[in-house]
Amino acid sequence: MSKDETLGEALRRQGVTRRGFLKFCAATASMMALPPSMVPVIAAALESARRPSVIWLSFQECTGCTESLTRSHSPTVEGLIFDSISLDYHHTLQAASGSAAEAARETAMEENHGKYILVVDGSIPTDNPGYSTIAGISNRDMLEDAAKGAAAIVSVGTCAAFGGIPAAKPNPTGAVSVSDLVHDKPIINVPGCPPIPVVITGVLAHYLTFGTIPELDDLKRPKAYYGKSIHDRCYRRPFYDKGLFAETFDDEGARKGWCLYKLGCKGPTTYNACATVKWNEGTSFPIESGHPCLGCSEPGFWDGGSFYRAISTPTEDLSKAAVYAVGAGAVAGVALGAMNRAKKQKSVDAHEKVTIDDLDKEK
Amino acid sequence: MTETEFLLWVRGPALQIATIVFVLGIVVRILQMVMLGRKANLAEARGSALAGGLRTMVTRSVPDRGTFQRSTFTIVSGYIFHIGLFVTIFLYAPHILLIDEVFGVSWPALPTPVVDATAVVTIIALLAVLIHRIKDPVMRFLSGFSDYLVWLVTFLPLFTGYIAFHRIGLSPPMLIALHILSVELLMVVFPFTKLMHTFSLFIARYYNGAIAGYKGVQS
Numbered sequence: 001m002s003k004d005e006t007l008g009e010a011l012r013r014q015g016v017t018r019r020g021f022l023k024f025c026a027a028t029a030s031m032m033a034l035p036p037s038m039v040p041v042i043a044a045a046l047e048s049a050r051r052p053s054v055i056w057l058s059f060q061e062c063t064g065c066t067e068s069l070t071r072s073h074s075p076t077v078e079g080l081i082f083d084s085i086s087l088d089y090h091h092t093l094q095a096a097s098g099s100a101a102e103a104a105r106e107t108a109m110e111e112n113h114g115k116y117i118l119v120v121d122g123s124i125p126t127d128n129p130g131y132s133t134i135a136g137i138s139n140r141d142m143l144e145d146a147a148k149g150a151a152a153i154v155s156v157g158t159c160a161a162f163g164g165i166p167a168a169k170p171n172p173t174g175a176v177s178v179s180d181l182v183h184d185k186p187i188i189n190v191p192g193c194p195p196i197p198v199v200i201t202g203v204l205a206h207y208l209t210f211g212t213i214p215e216l217d218d219l220k221r222p223k224a225y226y227g228k229s230i231h232d233r234c235y236r237r238p239f240y241d242k243g244l245f246a247e248t249f250d251d252e253g254a255r256k257g258w259c260l261y262k263l264g265c266k267g268p269t270t271y272n273a274c275a276t277v278k279w280n281e282g283t284s285f286p287i288e289s290g291h292p293c294l295g296c297s298e299p300g301f302w303d304g305g306s307f308y309r310a311i312s313t314p315t316e317d318l319s320k321a322a323v324y325a326v327g328a329g330a331v332a333g334v335a336l337g338a339m340n341r342a343k344k345q346k347s348v349d350a351h352e353k354v355t356i357d358d359l360d361k362e363k
Numbered sequence: 364m365t366e367t368e369f370l371l372w373v374r375g376p377a378l379q380i381a382t383i384v385f386v387l388g389i390v391v392r393i394l395q396m397v398m399l400g401r402k403a404n405l406a407e408a409r410g411s412a413l414a415g416g417l418r419t420m421v422t423r424s425v426p427d428r429g430t431f432q433r434s435t436f437t438i439v440s441g442y443i444f445h446i447g448l449f450v451t452i453f454l455y456a457p458h459i460l461l462i463d464e465v466f467g468v469s470w471p472a473l474p475t476p477v478v479d480a481t482a483v484v485t486i487i488a489l490l491a492v493l494i495h496r497i498k499d500p501v502m503r504f505l506s507g508f509s510d511y512l513v514w515l516v517t518f519l520p521l522f523t524g525y526i527a528f529h530r531i532g533l534s535p536p537m538l539i540a541l542h543i544l545s546v547e548l549l550m551v552v553f554p555f556t557k558l559m560h561t562f563s564l565f566i567a568r569y570y571n572g573a574i575a576g577y578k579g580v581q582s
Contacts, residue, residue: 218534315371
């Protein structure tokens with residue numbers, strides 16, 4: 001595939017019809033909350049876009065994010081767009097290895113300086129640089145080096161966006177997110193463990209169409225996908241509103257598809273598009289298959305208490321604290337009460353009776 | 364401290380501290396009150412102190428016609444926000460879940476839209492009560508710092524709970540954290556202010572009734 005080929009040419013060569021392509025553009029526009037009049041603009045921009053150079057750096061990660069993107073069951077337009085970008089470096093997917101691979105990265109960085117998109121998955125260890133290295137280069141050095149020439153950085157997955165599991169307590173490697181280290185480049189966080197594939201292609205499509213990054217929330221997540229909570233978009237929400245909850249994973253409520261709040265669902269505090277975009281080509285999402293949301297697209301989700309405890313419940317043992325407090329309170333109360341009584345008795349004892357003689361002013 | 368860490372702190376150590384202060388404070392205050400004791404009444408009993416006390420606990424909870432006519436607003440708004448607080452605190456599903464988690468007892472919840480509407484009514488009643496307190500010259504004269512503090516710590520959990528339910532203004536973890544924190548503030552302030560009336564109310568009514576009952580007169 002030549003590097004000068006446009007995205008439109010590349011898609012057509014791979015058998016994507018004009019109808020399929022426009023459908024994708026319309027879906028992308030609606031998902032990004034753009035007016036229908038933007039569909040032809042997106043189509044035209046994507047048609048003529050030169051394949052952007054993408055450098056993908058994998059740090060402390062599990063490859064789940066890459067798997068999420070590449071394991072679609074049938075080729076989708078999203079998948080093909082992903083295939084069509086000039087993925088100049090991705091050490092899991094590329095055929096080259098060793099110094100050849102690193103040379104490809106350096107060439108791409110030089111040739112497209114200031115223009116390439118840097119995709120990062122995985123967190124970066126800041127404790128000992130030796131915890132995670134690629135070709136002898138520490139993750140931090142590689143990130144800072146690659147970030148210099150990037151047009152924008154996409155942090156794919158919760159590890160790159162917020163530190164994720166490597167940063168979970170006690171964070172043995174001193175893992176941090178991309179935005180903790182890079183401050184002078186536009187960063188788009190696409191959190192999730194793993195994130196929804198269409199979100200990544202949607203962000204790329206937005207970038208190709210407008211040359212800008214989409215509107216972001218305060219956690220740098222594209223608002224189009226992370227603007228609503230799972231809870232707000234959940235098809236089980238009516239059961240929550242009616243107070244109908246599954247108490248266990250196999251009771252009547254669970255079989256009837258009632259709300260999973262009591263089983264620890266983090267939907268109310270989790271912002272993601274799972275409930276609308278869904279997974280596996282729109283088949284379902286975790287709550288639909290009967291499991292509470294883990295809140296994987298939120299910062300610190302791994303340290304947010306048990307996955308199976310409702311978010312309104314305390315994380316520490318209260319009854320023990322209460323019992324001790326009753327004991328201590330009883331002791332203190334009796335002591336204070338005794339002191340009050342003693343004081344009262346003392347004033348009674350000190351009381352001198354006033355006689356009629358004492359009141360006689362003449363004396 | 365990130366939002367999630369804040370929420371965890373509020374749900375964990377902060378709640379523990381608040382619970383300890385709340386329980387310890389209440390036990391101390393009640394023991395202090397009870398241990399003050401009463402002077403032995405040497406007069407012969409002309410009626411049952413127990414019956415008089417129990418009767419007054421009920422009769423004082425229902426306003427008589429004269430009082431109702433004189434302070435209609437205070438009584439109506441007072442009943443509304445007290446019942447409203449009961450409904451929003453004890454009949455809302457996530458709250459029952461918390462009670463179940465801590466005490467192991469639970470009961471059915473009201474549908475959330477009902478609790479939501481009750482919360483709105485309760486908030487309005489509390490605001491009306493505050494305006495009345497400020498506008499009425501006698502009420503204003505009688506009110507001190509602790510009266511406004513008590514109003515605030517009662518109002519905040521309702522208000523933060525309402526905006527947390529409707530997700531107004533802040534992110535949901537932050538809203539829930541602020542809601543829990545406002546309840547912890549209430550718990551810490553509780554034993555050392557007039558909020559203690561929750562516990563002393565019926566003790567006081569019994570006490571008044573018992574005195575009258577012993578004398579064989581109506582109270």
